[in-house]
Amino acid sequence: MAENQSLHDATVDPKNGYCSRTKIYHSLRPAVPLPPLSRPLSIVSYTLSLLQSPTTTTSGSLSSTDFLIDAATGRRLTYSTFLQQVSSLSSSLKSLHPSLSKNDVAFVLSPSSFQIPVLYFSLLSLGITVSPSNPLSSVTELTHQVQLSKPFIAFTTSAMAPKLPPYLPVILLDSPQFLSMLESRVSSSTEDNGVNQWDSAAILYSSGTTGKVKGVVITHRNLIAVIAGMYKNKLLNDEKAKEEENGVYAHPVSLLTLPLFHVFGFLMLIRTASMGETAVLMEKFDFVKMLEVVEKYKVAYIPVAPPLVVAMAKSDFVAKYDLSSMQKVESGGAPLGREVSERFSSKFPNADIFQGYGLTESTGAAARMRAPEEAKIYGSAGRLVQNIEAKIVDPETGESLPPGQRGELWLRGPIIMKGYAGDDAATAATLDSEGWLKTGDLCYIDSDGFLFIVDRLKELIKYKGYQVPPAELEHLLQSMPQIADAAVIPYPDEEVGQIPMAYVVRKPGSVISATEVKDFIAKQVAPYKKIRRVAFVNSIPKSPAGKILRRELINHALPSPSSKL
Structure with a gap:
């Protein structure tokens, strides 16, 4: 694990954290102490210890502080009611399902609602592994x-x-039985369930280089490490805010537009609870409704996907609402360009826009911006988060590279996943024997320690922050009798980031249309995976080994207006 004192090593450059001896980049952020690994501790117990800490401003008023607000109905859930429901549900589950035990997995398939945070915290406190899925997923x-x-x-x-x-x-979750389980008055402690930090906390779904969906196993330790860093940053920001506001503390309200099955939404929910803040929950995202919510509840903080930043920067609707409460917008999933960032800042001069980078495999964290001056480093994902190390590795030679040179980003530290559920081969290919996570992303770190994401070695398409694996769509296309061959590439789109575009080779005599191709795929995948552009070609370029030369197709697509259908 990276230790901050390594920056005092004479071979480590204090400007960028690069060690010329080991060729490892160290975080420039102050190290955050973590609980001893030997200490039994769940992420729920750790979160509640922070919530009830004297350093958390709302710790003395949990009965009157709202944890969640339903954007659609205005319904509110206070911290004390939330904690009571978590305790009641835990007790009910142990009573009704006595065979449910630590390290069992609970699959969760539901839109965001008040029940989901209660369910997550209850299961995690019992040592049950939470495995949430996108409700739009196909059978x-x-x-x-x-x-x-x-x-x-x-x-x-x-x-x-x-x-x-x-x-x-x-x-x-919408049955009378479940609602009664929330209202049971029998309490259940979150401290006595024997959860170890290295126990699995969640299995979150992500795609790999092969396009096959993988279950990323996140431990309680992984979550504790991320939340510890966020909490430390929060304390620093609170002190700064108090100084600027002459000691007056304004209770922050955040807006969770992110789905709770996604690593970012999952993490932001726990973050909110650890800091005693209030989160407005949107079951279904709607842009205009989001603007109304920001105005109504004076939202200060919004974690978002990049397409939402673009929409806010370009939309004329925003002028109709009072959005002056917005102080910070955090964006992850894809880099934002200078034009979009500056356009956003000119429209919202009171709000800082911070970018970050993380993978499901790194518990949603790896690099982020932390100060307004860092936000001016356009195109960057910020600096490495605390307690993390990185290497930039030449994909061809395996050599670790110095600042300014491009290679695959490798990460190591307490936020790195345990592995992939039920896939030892994929785990071995992604995590090496020294604990390095091979991200599959082509990156470089500059002379000041800022991380830049250049391209995706994994070839994943990022649609509104969702991962769309080309190989999965290619397999479906190739199953059509009228198609001889097919390839799928990312096509840039300002609104959503990237869209899936298919290159299709018809079988002799086939007259299949672009609409038929799109409809065939749409019936078998979640909406964000739909193919949205189709071009017909005579052949798919491939290497001698049979690998699709996707870069050739991408280069062909961009300057070719005739490919737009």
Whole structure:
């Protein structure tokens, strides 16, 4: 694990953290102490210890402080009610399902709602591994995820239950039974369940280089390490804010537009609770509704995907609302260019826009901006977060590279995943024997320690922050009788980041149309994976080994207006 004192080594450049002897980059952020690994501790117990700490401003008023606000209904859930419901649900689960034990997996399939945070905290406190999935996933996708995670039980809604395998025991979140489990007055401690920090906390779904969905196993230690860093940053920011506001503390409200099954949304939920803040929860995202919510609840902080920053920078609707409460917008998933960042800043002069970088495999963290002056380093994802090390590795030679040179980013530290559920081969290919995570992203770190993401070696398409694996779509296309061959590439789109574009080779005599191709795929995948552009070609360029030369197709697509259908 990276230690801050390594910066005092004479071979480490204090400007960028690069050690010329080991060729490892060290974080420039002050190290954050973590609980001893030998100490039994769940992420819930750790989060509640921070919530109830004297350094948390709202710790003395949990009965009157709102934890969650439903954007659609205005319903509120205070911290004291939330904690009571978590305790009641934990007690009910132990009573009704005595065979449910530590390290069992619970599959969760549901839109964002008040029940989901209660469910997450309850399961995590019991040592149950939470495995949430996108409610838009198809039956085929869900079946594969269930095969990976091997859940003991599932929590879903009556509308979504038919999508799950019939053999899987189910508890319906919208049933009278579940609601009664929340209202049980029998308390259950979160301290006595024997959860170790190295125990699995969550299995979150992500795609790899092969396009096959993988279950990323995140431990309690991983989450503790990320939250510890966020909390430390929060304390520093609070002190600065108090100085600027003459000692007056304004209770912050954040807006969670991110789905709670996604690593970023999952993390932001825990972050909110650890800091005693209030989060407004949107079950279904709507741009205009979001603007209304920011105005109504005086939202100060919004973690977002890059397309939302673009929309806010370009939309004329924003002028109709009072958004002066916005202080900070954090964007991750894809770099923002100078033009978009400056346009956003001119429209929202009171709000700082910070970019960051992280993977599901690194618990959503790796690099981020922390100060307004860092936000001016356009195109950067910020500097390495605390307690993390990095290497930039030449993909061809395996040599570790100095600042300014491009290579694959490798990461090491307490935020790195345990591995992939049910896929030892993929784990071995991604994590080496020394604990380095091979991200598959082509990057460089500049002379001041700022990380820049150049390209994606993994070839994933990023649509609104979602990962779309080209190989998965290619397999589906190639299953069509009328198609001889196919390849899928990312096509740049200012609104959503990238869209899936298909190059299709028709079989002799086939007259299949672009619309038929799109419709065929749309019926089998989640909406964000739909193919949105199609071009017909005579052949797909491939290497002698049969690998698709995707870069050739990308270069062909961009200057060719005739490919737009």
